Amino acid sequence: MAEPTGLRTDLDERRWARVALTVLAEPGTRAIHRLVARHGPVRVYRMALDGEIPDESARESVEARLRKIDPRRAADDAMAVAERLGARLVTPEDDEWPLSLSALERLALPGGNRRVDRETAPPLCVWVRGDWPLAEAFERSVAIVGARAATQYGEHVATNLAHGLALREWTIVSGGAFGIDAAAHRGALAAGGLTVAVLACGIERAYPAAHSAMFDRIVETGLVISEWPPGAEPYRPRFLIRNRVIAAATRGTVLVEASARSGATQTMRRAIALGRPAMVVPGPVTSAMSVGCHEMLREYESTRVVTGVAHVLEEVGTIGDLAPVARGAERSRDQLDDQAAFLLEAFPRRGVTGVDELSARAALDVRTTLRKLSLLETLGFVVRRSGGYALAPSKGRSREAPP
Amino acid sequence: MAEPTGLRTDLDERRWARVALTVLAEPGTRAIHRLVARHGPVRVYRMALDGEIPDESARESVEARLRKIDPRRAADDAMAVAERLGARLVTPEDDEWPLSLSALERLALPGGNRRVDRETAPPLCVWVRGDWPLAEAFERSVAIVGARAATQYGEHVATNLAHGLALREWTIVSGGAFGIDAAAHRGALAAGGLTVAVLACGIERAYPAAHSAMFDRIVETGLVISEWPPGAEPYRPRFLIRNRVIAAATRGTVLVEASARSGATQTMRRAIALGRPAMVVPGPVTSAMSVGCHEMLREYESTRVVTGVAHVLEEVGTIGDLAPVARGAERSRDQLDDQAAFLLEAFPRRGVTGVDELSARAALDVRTTLRKLSLLETLGFVVRRSGGYALAPSKGRSREAPP
Numbered sequence: 152m153a154e155p156t157g158l159r160t161d162l163d164e165r166r167w168a169r170v171a172l173t174v175l176a177e178p179g180t181r182a183i184h185r186l187v188a189r190h191g192p193v194r195v196y197r198m199a200l201d202g203e204i205p206d207e208s209a210r211e212s213v214e215a216r217l218r219k220i221d222p223r224r225a226a227d228d229a230m231a232v233a234e235r236l237g238a239r240l241v242t243p244e245d246d247e248w249p250l251s252l253s254a255l256e257r258l259a260l261p262g263g264n265r266r267v268d269r270e271t272a273p274p275l276c277v278w279v280r281g282d283w284p285l286a287e288a289f290e291r292s293v294a295i296v297g298a299r300a301a302t303q304y305g306e307h308v309a310t311n312l313a314h315g316l317a318l319r320e321w322t323i324v325s326g327g328a329f330g331i332d333a334a335a336h337r338g339a340l341a342a343g344g345l346t347v348a349v350l351a352c353g354i355e356r357a358y359p360a361a362h363s364a365m366f367d368r369i370v371e372t373g374l375v376i377s378e379w380p381p382g383a384e385p386y387r388p389r390f391l392i393r394n395r396v397i398a399a400a401t402r403g404t405v406l407v408e409a410s411a412r413s414g415a416t417q418t419m420r421r422a423i424a425l426g427r428p429a430m431v432v433p434g435p436v437t438s439a440m441s442v443g444c445h446e447m448l449r450e451y452e453s454t455r456v457v458t459g460v461a462h463v464l465e466e467v468g469t470i471g472d473l474a475p476v477a478r479g480a481e482r483s484r485d486q487l488d489d490q491a492a493f494l495l496e497a498f499p500r501r502g503v504t505g506v507d508e509l510s511a512r513a514a515l516d517v518r519t520t521l522r523k524l525s526l527l528e529t530l531g532f533v534v535r536r537s538g539g540y541a542l543a544p545s546k547g548r549s550r551e552a553p554p
Numbered sequence: 555m556a557e558p559t560g561l562r563t564d565l566d567e568r569r570w571a572r573v574a575l576t577v578l579a580e581p582g583t584r585a586i587h588r589l590v591a592r593h594g595p596v597r598v599y600r601m602a603l604d605g606e607i608p609d610e611s612a613r614e615s616v617e618a619r620l621r622k623i624d625p626r627r628a629a630d631d632a633m634a635v636a637e638r639l640g641a642r643l644v645t646p647e648d649d650e651w652p653l654s655l656s657a658l659e660r661l662a663l664p665g666g667n668r669r670v671d672r673e674t675a676p677p678l679c680v681w682v683r684g685d686w687p688l689a690e691a692f693e694r695s696v697a698i699v700g701a702r703a704a705t706q707y708g709e710h711v712a713t714n715l716a717h718g719l720a721l722r723e724w725t726i727v728s729g730g731a732f733g734i735d736a737a738a739h740r741g742a743l744a745a746g747g748l749t750v751a752v753l754a755c756g757i758e759r760a761y762p763a764a765h766s767a768m769f770d771r772i773v774e775t776g777l778v779i780s781e782w783p784p785g786a787e788p789y790r791p792r793f794l795i796r797n798r799v800i801a802a803a804t805r806g807t808v809l810v811e812a813s814a815r816s817g818a819t820q821t822m823r824r825a826i827a828l829g830r831p832a833m834v835v836p837g838p839v840t841s842a843m844s845v846g847c848h849e850m851l852r853e854y855e856s857t858r859v860v861t862g863v864a865h866v867l868e869e870v871g872t873i874g875d876l877a878p879v880a881r882g883a884e885r886s887r888d889q890l891d892d893q894a895a896f897l898l899e900a901f902p903r904r905g906v907t908g909v910d911e912l913s914a915r916a917a918l919d920v921r922t923t924l925r926k927l928s929l930l931e932t933l934g935f936v937v938r939r940s941g942g943y944a945l946a947p948s949k950g951r952s953r954e955a956p957p
Contacts, residue, residue, distance in 0.1 A: 304838055433836030433848060435707055436861035445836060448851070448859045456851045458839035 166242050168192035169276040170226040170380055175199050175213045177270055178378040179392045182206030184256075184272030192275065196222075229380035232355050233278055236381070242276040247284035254425050255399045270392045271421075273399075274378035278354045281374035288347055288374050289400045292322035293467055294422070296397065296415045297331025297407035302440050305331055305408030308432055310338035312405060315460035317344020320534065320544070324349060324401050326393065327362055327375070331407045331415070340368055349400075350377040351393035352385035394418040403428030403467040405457060409443025416443045423451050428466035430457040487530075490515060491523040495532055498542050505539040569645050571595035572679040573629040573783055578602050578616045580673055581781040582795050585609030587659075587675030595678065632783035635758050636681055639784070645679040650687040657828050658802045673795045674824075676802075677781035681757045684777035691750055691777050692803045695725035696870055697825070699800065699818045700734025700810035705843050708734055708811030711835055713741035715808060718863035720747020723937070723947070727752060727804050729796065730765055730778070734810045734818070743771055752803075753780040754796035755788035797821040805870040806831030808860060812846025819846045826854050831869035833860040872938075890933075893918060894926040898935055901945050908942040
């Protein structure tokens, strides 16, 4: 792992207040989020201490916690643990805050459980282990979720999907649990891809403990994140609260296996409520582990059957993603016309290059350059990035960690 | 088998002309059907002999056949074979003609193959082996179709579905082929239910030959039918032409397994074009035999995932069908209130009884009678029929053959 970015020592009062508020109120509490949006975290923290939260239910929860917890000390402790761990706190004040999470401001679950509905607002802050900037990791990301008690079939499908998507530079997001979650993370890791585990407890805690080594591997190349401060326990309701982040942060959610009314179908319901592509892998009707998947397909018109990587890309990808993977690309270079081949040669080995620069390097006019870039992209030789184009990884993924 | 109803000896000229036209033009030819609707079969038969069919393509096909076949003799031969077989000819002039088939008059397949499109009109006549009146057999019917090269999973699901639906007095319609078709027919037979095999060749011909015994069993309690005259061979294109009858005659079609672009998906496309419930059983995404099923679910919004009998009944059934099967009904009689129990006792053993009569027999006012009937229906003790109510069969099916 690179030099830990750690916890910023100049952490300002606002960031600190966000942590303290997360200690005092369960993440996602809409009443708290609205107050913070209006008054800022510092003032809301003081309101919390003074019993001035207008929403009665939120106020009472906060007061109950205040009787047991010293929020100042809990926040300081959480930060100390994070620092030791080389983890960092990311807040909406940071550049790396994923804007996709603000979709949660409008999330209302039709027919949802009232208690859960109250816990659907965006996180106040997120704790992060791993070097990738949070927003960048989520930029091209797909959630793959499903049953803990998955079958061999489900794990096989989840691993393959994650592997194939990771090869195409998609980040695989899941919850780090047994079964489908772990199969998805592992598929991405096997492809040398980026994967993010979104936990429902403190990031210092490997939960489940059996996945401790997997989380360490994820942190080496990807991220382990949580909106709960270090020290938070994986209480059952937290998994449902956490699921909204998985659904909101990603471009779409794939449900691989689920028993009837399982937690994974709740993640799908959130993706549907957010208007994100909600994809379902069907299975044998004789399998209890596919009942939840088939229920989703029957209940929600907006769900879509997906059976493989191509179907997922059809939902979340752009034209470039529908190109075949650049396997054996070296051989098909022969088929390029001279201009395209020359342009490809002109690419720097690493990083993103602007169209003007490429045009100059290849001595082609900009129009021809754009046309040939489009061809190269379609054939899988290059990929479009913000600011220009980059060579497609010829095998697996070889992203460099950011400084 | 009961006394064969045989071929009516007073078969009038119109019926004879329909047979001769079926010999001269492939069933479903829209141009011929339109002419028959306008001018009647006798006149169109003469037009065919005189080369006066206005539609060029239909006229040329007819002329090609006239050069090889003597239609008079072929029709007579077909009728003689049918008579020996104890089969009968059913035409739109007969009471037992299924009116559901007239939906084919409006069938147009979007994006369909032009040749097949021409062959989508209703049959001119249908040959029938078996005693049940044709229209009655199709009244409460579901088509279960799928791959010939089915997997064990697919056959298991098809058998179970057919068995469960047959227990609930639904007729199972399929094509008599290997794989899913045979599994569906056998599931219905095992439940003592009614099943109809719709062939794509003459009904005297067991095709496939290995199903000869199964067809004989079907004829004992159900029907084997075809729109092709005895003697007709099972040419490949005929299966597609036949499929429209399976889709049109039934209340809905269930696709159990299908490889990509298989014939069974064509039956589904016809059901969809007819606006009939189009139901799909999903399967493992790793199975080539479910690819066609998942394709249908992805391509057509009107398709619905079904995983069992209850889901199928939700699509095709009425309120009464959603009641649990009357298994173990004898025991649960204890749970009935006095009035309901008395009303149940008052039912005649056989046949349909009107509400007034039941009210009189049970000495209950009509309003109470209706309320208790509704309860008894929900609990599966009685079934609603046109004209009143009847006792639900306590085990399997015990329909009497019509005289």
